[in-house]
Amino acid sequence: MTLIVKKTTQLLAGIVFLYGIYVILHGHLTPGGGFAGGVIIAGSFILLILAFGSEFMNLTREETGTTLTENLAILAVLLIALAGMIVGARIFFDNWLPAGKVGELVSAGVIPLYNIFVGIEVAASILTIFLALVIFKEEITK
Amino acid sequence: MEAAVSLILVFMILGAVFAIHARDLLSAVISCGIVGYGLVICFLLLKAPDLAIVQIVVETISLVLMVAVVLDSTRQEPFTLPDKQGYVNIATAVLTAGVILYFLNLATGSMDAFGEGSLRMAEHYINGAAAKTGSANLVTGVVFDFRGYDTLGEATVLVTAVLGVITILRIRGKK
Numbered sequence: 549m550t551l552i553v554k555k556t557t558q559l560l561a562g563i564v565f566l567y568g569i570y571v572i573l574h575g576h577l578t579p580g581g582g583f584a585g586g587v588i589i590a591g592s593f594i595l596l597i598l599a600f601g602s603e604f605m606n607l608t609r610e611e612t613g614t615t616l617t618e619n620l621a622i623l624a625v626l627l628i629a630l631a632g633m634i635v636g637a638r639i640f641f642d643n644w645l646p647a648g649k650v651g652e653l654v655s656a657g658v659i660p661l662y663n664i665f666v667g668i669e670v671a672a673s674i675l676t677i678f679l680a681l682v683i684f685k686e687e688i689t690k
Numbered sequence: 691m692e693a694a695v696s697l698i699l700v701f702m703i704l705g706a707v708f709a710i711h712a713r714d715l716l717s718a719v720i721s722c723g724i725v726g727y728g729l730v731i732c733f734l735l736l737k738a739p740d741l742a743i744v745q746i747v748v749e750t751i752s753l754v755l756m757v758a759v760v761l762d763s764t765r766q767e768p769f770t771l772p773d774k775q776g777y778v779n780i781a782t783a784v785l786t787a788g789v790i791l792y793f794l795n796l797a798t799g800s801m802d803a804f805g806e807g808s809l810r811m812a813e814h815y816i817n818g819a820a821a822k823t824g825s826a827n828l829v830t831g832v833v834f835d836f837r838g839y840d841t842l843g844e845a846t847v848l849v850t851a852v853l854g855v856i857t858i859l860r861i862r863g864k865k
Contacts, residue, residue: 571743576825579739581833583844587747594751615856622849629838641838647824656825662834666845673848674751677855681755684859685762 549599557599564592572667576656582663586670593675597682614679618672624665628658692804695732702728715765719756723749740829 571578572585632642648655705724712718726749733742772780815832825831833841 576827576830578827579829580743581740581827581830584740584743584747587744587751591747591751594754598754615852618849618852622845625842625845629842641835641842643823643835647822650820650824651826656823656831659823659825659830659834662838662841663830666841669845670848673852676852678751678755680855680859681758 549601553599557595561592561596564595565589568592568667568671572663573653573660575663575667576659577651577653582666583670585663586667587674589667589671590674590678593671594678597678614672614676618669618676621665621669621672625662625669628661628665632658691735695735698728698731698735713767713769715760715767716757718767719753719760722756723753726753740827 568585568588568591570585571580571588572582575581575585629641632639632644635644637644643657643659645657645661647657650656654660702725705721705728709718709721709725712721726745730742730746730749733739733745815828815836819828819831819836820826823831823835825835
């Protein structure tokens with residue numbers, strides 16, 4: 549890509565990444581949540597890969613890192629849900645942390661935790677699909 | 691608002707029909723984008739910003755992916771006249787569409803007017819969700835608390851899809 553595209557992407561990617569984190573962390577207060585924020589974070593990485601080519605960041609060599617992240621995140625979601633069976637009311641998917649005051653950043657019990665881990669999982673999944681396609685194209689042209 | 695949503699729906703149908711008939715695959719992909727972005731505006735008009743955010747980002751990323759695929763392969767759509775089997779397929783499709791339209795008409799007759807009335811369950815969610823879950827955003831409260839199993843299934847579908855993509859697109863492992 550040209551210098552203009554590269555420079556603009558450099559400036560924008562960080563802001564897009566931060567916005568994704570904001571959407572995830574405020575998922576229980578404002579519109580958005582794990583799914584939306586995760587896709588926005590994946591979008592910032594995809595922007596960088598599209599602008600700088602697949603050699604950038606050495607991510608494209610193997611999709612092992614993103615796959616591992618994704619599977620660990622979904623495992624964390626399951627463990628938090630299972631913890632509801634040990635702590636509190638002993639129900640799967642029980643909200644076992646104190647709910648707190650409605651409208652504050654730290655409130656709503658375990659819902660922000662679910663948001664964070666689902667966000668990580670979605671971001672890693674979308675990035676893995678994109679990387680798998682990029683690697684496939686590189687290997688088929690060799 | 692009903693008129694605005696109807697207008698956008700007409701545009702979406704036009705875009706979908708054009709996507710089927712376009713000779714150039716790139717313009718077919720772009721007109722598929724009309725459907726997605728029209729849906730975003732519909733969600734915003736119907737006051738569902740949660741869905742609109744997800745839809746606009748997913749639509750953009752899938753559009754980028756499809757444009758990349760079209761640019762790498764061919765842009766020509768192969769066009770052939772339908773044979774005997776093709777006419778049977780077309781007749782089946784028209785018949786199915788007619789049956790669906792008939793029953794849709796029957797079903798909408800007994801529903802509430804557009805934008806009015808809500809289900810008993812929805813009223814329960816609206817009145818009690820914020821106090822029960824502590825989440826100011828009702829959608830997140832429903833998605834991660836009342837319908838946690840549903841969300842777990844969605845996340846698992848994504849993981850399974852990624853596993854499938856990696857399995858199919860693996861050249862080095864096949865050798």
